[in-house]
Amino acid sequence: MKVNDVATYEVEGAVAVVTLNSPPVNALSAAVRQGIAGGLKMALEDDAVRAMLLICEGRTFFAGADITEFGKPPVEPVLRDVQLMLENATKPVIAAIHGTALGGGLEIALTAHYRIAVPSAKCGLPEVNLGLLPGAGGTQRLPRIVGIAKALDLITSGKPVSAKAAKKMGLVDELATEGNLRADALTFANRVIDENRPLLKVRDRTDKLSEARGKPDIFADFRKAHARKFRGYKAPESIIRCIEATLEKPFDEGLAFEATLFRELQAGSQSAAQRHIFFAERQAAKIDGIPADTPILPIRKVGVIGAGTMGGGIAMSFANAGIPVTLVDSSEDALFRGLRVIRGNYEATARKGRMKAEDVDARMGILTGSVSMEDLSDCDLIIEAVFELMEIKKEVFAKLDGIAKPDAILATNTSYLDIDEIGSATSRPASVIGLHFFSPAHIMKLLEIVRGKNTRADIIATSMKLAKTLGKVGVLVGNAYGFVGNRILAARDAQANRLILEGATPEAVDKVLYDFGFPMGHFQMRDLAGLDVGWNREKSSSSTVREILNEMGRHGQKTVGGFYDYDENRNRTPSPVAQKVIEDFAAKQGIAHREIGEAEIRDRILYAMVNEGAKLLDEGIASRASDIDVVWVTGYGWPQYEGGPMFWADLQGLPQVLEKLKSLQDEYSDAFAPSPLIERLVSEGKGFRDA
């Protein structure tokens, strides 16, 4: 029988089964909440029913509150009312979980009297990733089941746990057989009835809280241990305060406290920014002009050319996804060094307990080394990651053309070079694409996918799908110098370089960016990446500070000196040597030294980046402002809680951004001449979000 459009009600013996089906992820929309409440009411009124099963159809149990409803007027019944009805039901309610019970979804399950899950299910409270805290009792109920220490970890990390781990923690009462949830849950419900089991309410439990009362430092220690990770974010501290409240306040007061802090976070700009990024990442996967039914090519075997920093990381990404890789380098030395680094990385991960020791050999087992490109003839995808020089790349692609099978995808990891020119070295430019990974490639989430003018639709669609397979976020961009990410980086670099010539120190510039929320400053990042990346010794002519530092052998961290000095442990100190280079160079250029404040550094750097982003949008190199945000948040450490450069600009208000750019142009340089797109959007009363 239908309860409403998304819920059905059936009775099996003494058990009412309320099934929700609201694709794609059964988010707790108004209709879903009404369906649950309606189903429960029917079960309570039905005398033949002695227990109720709450179960979902489709790929998952409730994946959380419906984020698209945030900011809109609430529709009854609100989630907390539904939970109250479930928890206070006079007949036992059993939640049957598959897929992901996340956020409000898990919080609903926590108000059921019993929980059963299939082994593949995952349970978690990921609200922190959206700049929120679990606002439907999660901070009050979870600690009562799993204890304070585990709850702190689970809720501030947002990471889900497997059903098996959940069972161990007591979060799930019973494991069902995979694929047999409904039947097993019915059996379990009948057992609850037959054994006359009590109506267990998580809210009434105190045993786990008592355990924590003997450990007064638990919260202070947790804050200290995670200070770096939580820096700048508001939600983790609010979560900790709510969990503290479980020890200090009765349940209902704790719940009210949680609601207050939830509303504060929900109304704040950090959560808006993080929700923007959540949807932006998903939006990036949708591409105009490439129909959803475009064929996806199978990627069963991959070749990577160049066993250096990037080639090694790229090979690890594939091995981690279980896809066999052949790694080729031109010299045996470089190949063996590359393979050693990969093994070393895996072993270090295993030592830290983040990977099983036996998996090291398994990953290395699907990774083959070779010094012959001929060994790539059976690969479905070949990614080139050799030196960043056009002549060498063209040579590699010309050779590859004669080796790769006809339907192989030929990709380059170039940071800046023209994909079409690289493709022109082959007889099949339609098969050539840019797959721009970020360092370290096995960790960074971003994959910039660069389409050439000839790149075929199925190659693009396959590359987008590949990003997901590798656990990355794919963003499709156009073919222009530096694509999207590095072109904005170049705009930042230009201002940073100019600022140090005018009198700001590298430390001062870096401090402003660090305080804004970047994990490191601009010059720290340059030193880490290596100042010699893309530097050509033969063509170097002392024409920039970077060239001079390189000519002096100061290539960054790896050479104990770049913009900073480093000791053998890579500890950083300001460099008198680099400072002298900067000052001498500025004097030679006739640039006067002056005091530069933090506000000027911040404005010049951030507005230059926003302006460059606008130009990329206007030129069609980026297809959406939100794509640019995803690139900078996932690839370059723009703080997630600031939502990316274009979101940040929208938040300032585009008219203000335009004014600021004009005044920066008047005061400093034509580099700030506003992009015509900004002028246009302002005149139409729009923001980047509407572009």
Ligand code: 3HC
């Ligand atoms: N609300 C609204 N829409 C949601 C949603 C949610 N909670 N979760 C996912 N969606 C949408 C996505 O936007 C996407 O829409 P699209 O197809 O139009 O782009 C669609 O569902 C499918 O999502 P994915 O592409 O992410 O699908 P996957 O299968 O890769 O992942 C998932 C599924 C693991 C459930 C993932 O979507 C996810 O992590 N969702 C968010 C979970 C979450 O954060 N829940 C907490 C919400 S806040 C909350 O509950 C507050 C409470 O404490 C009061």
Ligand code: NAI
């Ligand atoms: P690297 O210098 O660490 O490695 C290059 C490797 O290619 C070396 O092992 C070298 O022996 C090998 N090689 C050179 N010519 C070859 C050939 N003809 N055939 C086979 N192997 C050859 O360089 P890195 O940093 O890994 O960069 C590789 C590419 O990735 C470049 O195009 C670079 O612009 C790009 N890139 C680099 C990033 C970084 O942070 N280092 C980030 C993103 C892209």
